[in-house]
Amino acid sequence: MDAYDDILRDGFDEYRAFVNPLIAQRAKLAREPIRVVRAEGGLLVDSEGLVIEDFHGTQAFGHRNPAVARAVRAFLDSDAPSWYPSRVNPFAGRLARRLCERTGHYDNVFFGCTGSDAVEASLKLARALTRKPVLVGLAGAYHGCSYGSVSFMAEGYLRDPFVPLLQGATSIPFGDVDALARVLAGGDVAAVLVEPIQGEGGVRELPPPFVEALCDLTAKHGALLIADEVQTGIGRSGRGFLATEAWPRRPDVVLMAKQLGGGLLPLSAMMTKRDLFVRAYGREFAAGESHNNTMGYNALSMVAGLAALDLITGELIEYIRRTGVYLRERLEAALGSSPLFREVRGAGLMLGVQLNPPDHPWLSFEHFGFPDLAHQSVASPLVCHRLYRRGFFCFTCGHDWRIFRLQPRFDIPRETLDRFVDATAEAFAYVEGLT
Template sequence: MPSIEQTLREGFDSYRRYVNPLVSLRAELLGEPVRVTETRDGQLVGERGPVEDFHGTQTFGHRHPAITAAIQAFLDSPSPNWFPSRVNPFAGSLAEKLCARANRTLEGPRDAYSNVFFANSGSGGVEAAIKLARASTGRPRILSLDGAYHGCTMGSCALMKKGMFRDPFEPHLPAVESLPFGDVDALARAFAGGDVAALVVEPIQLEGGVRTLPSAFIEAACELSARHGALLVADEIQTGLGRTGRFLASECWPRRPDAVVLGKHLGGGLLPISAMLTRAELFERAYGKHYAAAEAHNTTFGGSALVCVAALATLELLTDDLIARVAELGARFRKRLSDALSRHPLFEEVRGAGLLVGVALHPSDHPWLSFEHFQVDGLEGIPSIGVLLCHRLYRRGFYCFACGHDWRILRILPRFNVPEGVLDTFLGAIDEELAYLCSLA
């Protein structure tokens, strides 16, 4: 078996050859900090020095000592990781703590979450919600919103915004319909047929451009889904677990969603795990008819002991005080971003909540800044400005990303324990790099 050091020397080239050549080529062309070989104080370290990761999977920075120690302690123990009966005490403990934490803001037991399904990815959690909705209601239709990003498996992909992430895989899951974003009238018409099993929404569409659901649409979604007996599903894979300054972004909605999906940093950035929280009566309606029905939806390694240990350690770190810091620091950071960038003609606005931040840019009409100029086939007419700004920021040690469905928007998701000095440095860097791009445009 090769050593860790050998893999870090040779494995990057093997990835390019055997896994996904175009991903490697894209990273090279954009100048992404690819060859990172260690972590230090929560940051990545690569050939050009330290890199601050703003992707959002590493809530406490890369390889947080407490989460690493919990995983190591489990590996040093004699406990089994996989329980063939699927009666897993680590999954039970994590489910209990997740429900208790999610229910803390409720005034009473009504609508409290009391059942959890564990999967290996956010896509798997969304799949679980789709199947729960159809099995518990006996209805076919699943509604989503234009601009959505719910995952890359076949069921979750059907909910995706039309385009490069969805179109190649048609035909999709039948009876899935995408509604215009924030359109209350379209939502009412969709529910009028009485055959809707679920409405699946993100409280803030991250890949869709960091777009917050309008309050009028949320109110209508809560009322219409309840009146018509359909499930309201909140995909909080990117907004949940404190990211917006609340444990759940949907906890302030007029009614609790019937199911909420969590993922991304639930495993502390070290291990893959997602969770779908719902009410026990819905789970029983879907899977409680007999013993065989209880096995109708499962996943072999979902909620294995090791990933649950990582998630339990993550929840220990995710205190109320830390989430309050996310809300306060995020509000300050977004205001300072807006103040700093407002002088630039390519700047439009800052969006988001907590430490979920979007920087919206105006597309440049200069031909030298187009994908056509860079001879990138298939991207004609798509704005390049967000990708170009990311490219400039990589050189400054910041790993930023453009939104998957709207490349005019930078998505910036700092770790919750990021030092304020790091954000100060980033503010200076993005101000200077956007000024440079404006000078070219």
């Protein structure tokens, strides 16, 4: 680590000065653990020696997972090229085959670097295939920060500065079957884009009646059903490799990212059927490259993805399911008597804890000098602030500040979860004491 001592000493301040002062200021005000200097045993350690359990969701295998790191290191020690000028990359071919075999349904993969890349690929596929103008999302959605993704974002600071947005993009109320039927009845919808469990929207799972209607009506009206599994996929829901495996019909397109690169390399994937891809882009000889990105097919990321797939066993997915049930029950038992507690929601190791707003006139962002946030609850940020001090990095949902999201590493021990529940109960008691 000596080679990076100067970066770990000065780089945090340089980030504030030269990258994004607004993020740096927010993190400092929230007292988030910023000065993280090393990863150890899948955990983080800051400059004061605080050991941090990351519940943010991107590091499903723990920080710097040794199996993924070994695979990346072995590739760098080889003489294999990472980028192929023809774009025909054998490492991409191998990872695509493995992903298709793992899902047992899809047989075509587009690779990108981020979830937003995968979303953009799916929207363009839908338009190219159907030649229809309308793209439908759900209220409360979060699909990334590119223009197509932002067009389905909930209204607010993450969306409003960028209008006008993608022409033809529209949203319907979450879980509203009648609204879905109405928008599809027009016959001009290219695709419906959904998250099986909304993350930033408040860890909201699609209601089963809506899923049934979604699967039936999109097929009936010739619209692609796109499932954004960037957060729920690759085992996190505990319901299979993908959360949508048990849906009445498999989505036409499924999107993955985050943990797909093993936590070390940026990697995303859009999976579909080869027939759909060829019909969309096969009308003209050169159209196969009409949607592309330069570094999405780099071999180094593919190697990390292959190593990550090796870690996702059936036994691990079952552990995720059982551990999610355990964590939910422990939280409900420990917090159930608190006036702040509303419910635990979600599935597997994608859970959210909803709080009731504190009943006190000065416990508000407006009182703290942030009138633009007067409509948001201070409840979840206050609890997360307390949890940071106990070494647990949790995250308030971006569209609903009453809820904090829990997406820990897949192999997190139950003893650690017990400590987390105790810390959460203490944080609730502290906030209650403020009222």
